[in-house]
Amino acid sequence: MTVRTKVSTKDIDEAYLRLKNxxxxxxxxxxxxLSQKYNCxxxxxxxxxxxxxxxxxxxxxxxxxxLSNEEKNKGITCASAGxxxxxxxxxxxxxxxxxxxxxxxxxxxxxxxxxxxxxxDGKFSFPDGLTGDSYxxxxxxxxxxxxxxxxxxxxxxPL
Numbered sequence: 001m002t003v004r005t006k007v008s009t010k011d012i013d014e015a016y017l018r019l020k021n022x023x024x025x026x027x028x029x030x031x032x033x034l035s036q037k038y039n040c041x042x043x044x045x046x047x048x049x050x051x052x053x054x055x056x057x058x059x060x061x062x063x064x065x066x067l068s069n070e071e072k073n074k075g076i077t078c079a080s081a082g083x084x085x086x087x088x089x090x091x092x093x094x095x096x097x098x099x100x101x102x103x104x105x106x107x108x109x110x111x112x113x114x115x116x117x118x119x120x121d122g123k124f125s126f127p128d129g130l131t132g133d134s135y136x137x138x139x140x141x142x143x144x145x146x147x148x149x150x151x152x153x154x155x156x157x158p159l
Contacts, residue, residue, distance in 0.1 A: 059087065
């Protein structure tokens, strides 16, 4: 297996095509406070307006969608306390994949409920009642990291 370490403009364009019908086009919002503080124009990208309230959907969907069919058929496993879990859950439902979501026992109930709502009526399971402190890798673990497939999806923000 060859591990890719670089991201090209072609990779970013392909990620954009995979994501364009999945993520919302979110606005830039001028921030008066930061603009004054740093004496420049500062705009914030409003990724909190995404379906899962963060940019994590971009990385999760892009990374999972490029898995082989064999990997997808094994299902998706995610260990996260919130935003990444929501992105993986949304992706698993959108791609009709089996998902197992692990969330630490310290996860706020609001985040737990959001994942449950996303996966309602999907092919999913929550070991130990959704939250737990031990994780078994029995399917493809989708990691939040700076891997090229995550970097290329985050590079789609301005597109």
